[in-house]
Amino acid sequence: MSNxxxxxxxxxxxxxxxxxxxxxxxxxxxxxTRKLRKRQYFLQEGDVCKYIGFIVKGSARTFTVDEKGHEHILKLSVENWWLTDFESFYLLTPSRFNIEALEELEILQSTNAEIEEFLKKIPAFSAMSNVISQNNTIAAQKRMQAINYSAEERYEELVSNYPHFLQRFPQNMIASCLGLSSETLSRIKKNALK
Amino acid sequence: MSNxxxxxxxxxxxxxxxxxxxxxxxxxxxxxTRKLRKRQYFLQEGDVCKYIGFIVKGSARTFTVDEKGHEHILKLSVENWWLTDFESFYLLTPSRFNIEALEELEILQSTNAEIEEFLKKIPAFSAMSNVISQNNTIAAQKRMQAINYSAEERYEELVSNYPHFLQRFPQNMIASCLGLSSETLSRIKKNALK
DNA sequence: TTGAAGTGGTGACTTAAATCAAGAAAACAC
DNA sequence: GTGTTTTCTTGATTTAAGTCACCACTTCAA
Structure with missing residues (x-):
């Protein structure tokens, strides 16, 4: 119940x-409640993402694999974040993403139809949804700005917004998430120490 | 009234x-109803964005100016789009953006407090807001993916999503919007002709 | 109608970051 | 504890895109 x-x-x-x-x-x-072991998939590319999960414990990564077989991490998710592919979840289309547990993962999950019900019946839930939407919209605007950021600037932004990520996730995942090669990130960190 | x-x-x-x-x-x-002449500002950097506008006629650009004085366009907006800096509008913080009419612009504008009222009183308005939020969330996800896109890929995406932009806006604005130099865009177009 | 401003194209050069390659260090498995 | 992945670092090279400089063409305002 503490979950x-x-x-x-x-x-x-x-x-x-x-x-x-x-x-x-x-x-x-x-x-x-659903538990996933490390490396287990919450969602596989090509499947419809039927569930949305609220992360109680653990972490996950959302990633794609390009034609050359390279993985690109779109998002790292931790406790108190929602886990889903919103496009697939809302529109019921096959997902282009994979979502994989990076650590032992514990979530509370639900379906689209159930979420609709909560939105109708629970004022706090609906208010929460609106606040999250607002934050999303603001974040989307900020991300548009980030098109012109250099590698250093992208890294600095992550350091200031999510400092705990640096301890929690290996550097190559952070790099992938920032759209950088891990070599470049390694060099940025070296320079930043001065 | 036709507006x-x-x-x-x-x-x-x-x-x-x-x-x-x-x-x-x-x-x-x-x-x-509010009309702005070409080049007139809907919002200036440093001001709080008190209004949200629905574009009836015309177009606008949202842009920032960096330390070096270079302008970066975040968004080009046309008819039937909402015009505002959502961050400033929702949170009442000073905006870091400028919004300028690119053509004779005609909008229907309203304030945050009024929008709150419409959301409460008009079911269709509230449903519209939810759909827009959903679309925003999906778009935000897609944009995360775009971190790793090359200049060509970013351009191709714009061509397929907003083909009419190419006729409507000068190439240097399209380039800025894609985070490219106009020289690079010019070369991409040349190569694409083959 | 004639500058002036804005727009688009091209070449030469520079730069930021990716890629390739190889080792070192750390974490994990048995 | 030893071997094996995984992670991180560093150097050399390549590549995509930016920057700088210049010219041609159009549009527009006085």
Whole structure:
């Protein structure tokens, strides 16, 4: 149950609204705990992403594989983040992404239809969804700006926004996530020490 | 009034819901028509973006100016798009962007507080907002993928998504929007002709 | 109608970052 | 504890794209 406590706290904090006991029961009834071992896939390219997961414990990476067989990480996800391919999840189209557990992963998962229900029935859930959408829109704007950033600037931004990622994830994944080769990132870190 | 007809059509089409006569009156009462001449600013860097505009006619660019004085276009906007700096508009913080009319521009504009009211009172408006949020989230995901795209790939993507932009906007703006120098874009187009 | 500003094209050169290759160091498995 | 992946670093080379310089063509304003 402590899984759900953290989840409820998250919803209330983000939305600025309280969950009633009924709300909590509804959520508890529909969100299923799921555990994935390290390296296990939450989603494989070509499948429809039927679930959205709230990360209780652990981390995951979302990545694509290009024609040359190179992997590109789009996103690293940790506790209290939502895990899904939104495009596939919303539109029910086959996903172009893979989502893989990087550590022992524990999530609370639910389906699109259930989420629709929560949005209708739970004011705090719907308010949370709106806040997340707002943040997403703002983040999307910021990312447009980042087109012209140099490798150093992209790295500095990550350091200031997600400093704990540096300890948690190997450098080659950080590099991939920033769209850099791991050699370049290694050199950037060396220069930054001066 | 025909301005509003197009606006109502847009809301109904995107949301999949109909607007009642009351809904329409509420919108008509609060959205103000505003015209900007070519080169006029809708928003200047440092100001809070108090308004959101729905473009009825014309186009605009959202851009920043870096330390070296170079302009970077983040977005080109045309008819039936929303015009605002979402970060500044939602959070009431000073904007880092400029928004300038590229052609004679006609918009329907409203404030944050009014939008909140529409979201509460007009189901079609709220449904529209949700659909736009969904699309935004999907677009944000796609943009993450684009980190590793080459100049050619970025250009090809624009050609397939927004072919009419090529006629409508000068090449140097398209280039800036793609994060390329105009020389590079010129060379890409030359190669593409083969 | 004639500058002036804006736009687009091309060549020469520079630069940032990728790629290739090889070792060192750390983490993990048995 | 020893071997085996995995991760990180460093150097040499290549490549994509930026920068600089210049010219041609159009549009537009006075």
């Amino acid at each position: 759900f406590e953290a989840f409820f706290d998250y919803i209330q904090k983000i939305s600025g609204k309280l969950l009633s006991e009924d709300d909590k029961h509804l959520l508890t009834a529909h969100f299923k | 509003f007809e197009a606006f109502f059509d847009y809301i109904q089409k995107i949301s999949g819901k109909l607007l009642s006569e009351d809904d329409k009156h509420l919108l008509t009462a609060h959205f103000k």
